[in-house]
Amino acid sequence: MTTTALRTAARKESVSFGTRFRRAKPFTYLVALVFIAVCLAPVLYIVVGGFRTNSQITNAPSAWPNPWQFDNYLNVLVSSTFWQEVGNSAIAGLATTLGVVVLGVMVSYVLARYDFVGRGAMYALFAAGLMFPMTVAITPLYLLVKDLGLTNNLAGVILPQIAFGLPTTVIIMVPFLKAIPMEIEEAASIDGASRLGFFWRMVIPLSLPGVVTVGILAFIGSWNSYMLPLFILNDQSTFTLPLGVQAFSSQYSVDTAKVLAFTSLSMIPALIFFSLFERRIVGGLTGAVKG
């Protein structure tokens, strides 16, 4: 007991004086600031550019708005096209998230807590999916979706996105589900709960942090996805925001300010989601990558 206490004390001290956490010098702050500036400058260019007029942009491409214009943003915000695309993106994102979470947790539960022949192969099957982003499958995938009659239909985007979201989900969720103590399952079973009952009543609530990570990743992935909608959705009324941004920027290629306003409004939801759940996402991503 005492030794443990001593050791903890010693560790605490070493954290405060340790090399890893040595106090940052001004140089470190300078580097951090420069790095952040580099990361944010192009984003700021888009956001601030939306507050300028086209003549301002043409005359002085790298200047601040003078005076600030709100018309571009207002025009985008009252356009029905923008909101329709926001709606389509939201539907695709939410449906993808729901599908990935429900199906992914179910299959991860099997992989984590059932003992059966072929479990390793099943895990390897999903893990292999991690290596292949949509690019290699997109051409036949488009043909498949066309054969199913789902082109120009959000379902044609949602189903493949669920499928491509499953590998990450499995990789993140399996360790989570494995970590649920066996005693809880035994207790539940003694109390007469079936394993499926245990799944719904205990597993889902206990694995909620993992579920949130997986869900946010799926949502942001779907919100930003470009290649799949590009192939599947050709009808303007089914466009998601990324397609909308591109269509808008070629349609109004001379109206740079409006394009910038449209672009910056379309990135807001992903940024909000990310900043709210940053810890979970980063933890989930690094966990998945480090395995």
Next chain:
Amino acid sequence: MSSSLDAKSEIDTQPSGDVQTVGGGAQRASSPAGARPKRKADRRKGLEIAILAGPAIIIFVGFVILPVIMAAYYGFFKWKGYGAPTDFVGINNYLIIFTDSAFHQALLHNGIIVVLSLVMQGPVAIILALLLNQKIRGRSIIRVLIFVPYVISEVIVGTGWSLMLQTSGAINDLLEHIGLGAFKANWLSDPKIAIWTLMIIISWKYIGFAVILFLAGLQSIPEELFEAAQIDGASYWQIQRRITLPLLGPTVRIWAFLSIIGSLQLFDLVYIIWGQYVASTAGTSTMATYMVANGRNSGNYGFGNAVAVVIFVISLVIALIYQRFVLRRDMAGAITEKEK
């Protein structure tokens, strides 16, 4: 079976001992309640597995595995995508691909992107992670901010950067204003520069991910090692070089793997910024933009599928080689189920 389980437990964050207990326990759990005969319990277990895993497997196989198999089949046909493919051309599509100088160009560009991504992002990201892994005010806000480029979509990145980089755009204007007018350039259309422009945009978008990954890797290194080294009189930089970097190895190797695979499949940014036709004249075309331009966009689905197969095989071979020789200790079994 047991060997694959062993391999699997290695990639879990749980110590393997734990996993075994859990796995073994699952069997035990059913036996106290198991008044019913074993076979019935087995059947029930099989049914549960089918109900829980079935939907995911069907969707995954249907939309991920099946398309790859379909691509292999369609790749042997000259086919416009209507009706069943009938015009069997054997390996003709592949011969065209391998003799087409446009594809050679695209492959070369992919190779350049793979190497430059590693060289440009890796060292910088490691140094940034080492610097940021100190007691620093506002660590969490810094983590959020450097991740912003990674979170916003490729379309937004592409649209924003292409507007900034236009000949009469903000970058050239800025260079002029700070007295570097000599460095003004046609960033997007000059074939000598365009690939570097692309690399800068790629680095900007993805370096935050590398830094975050390395920071997480650094935080998992046990504190005791630093203490021991410090007691032995090692300096800060000695510790970083002899202890931190080697222990960060697994994270760096996995990052490099993800970066390589991503570079080989690069599509969105190039397609958005350069469009399908300009990419080849500006010298930024990739295998994926070649596939889309010569497959779907020109209605040659057989050919497009053949290109997809080529990209698939190239990625797979590189992934397997990398896994075999570099990642082996880090994630044995995750992808190939290789024994140790």
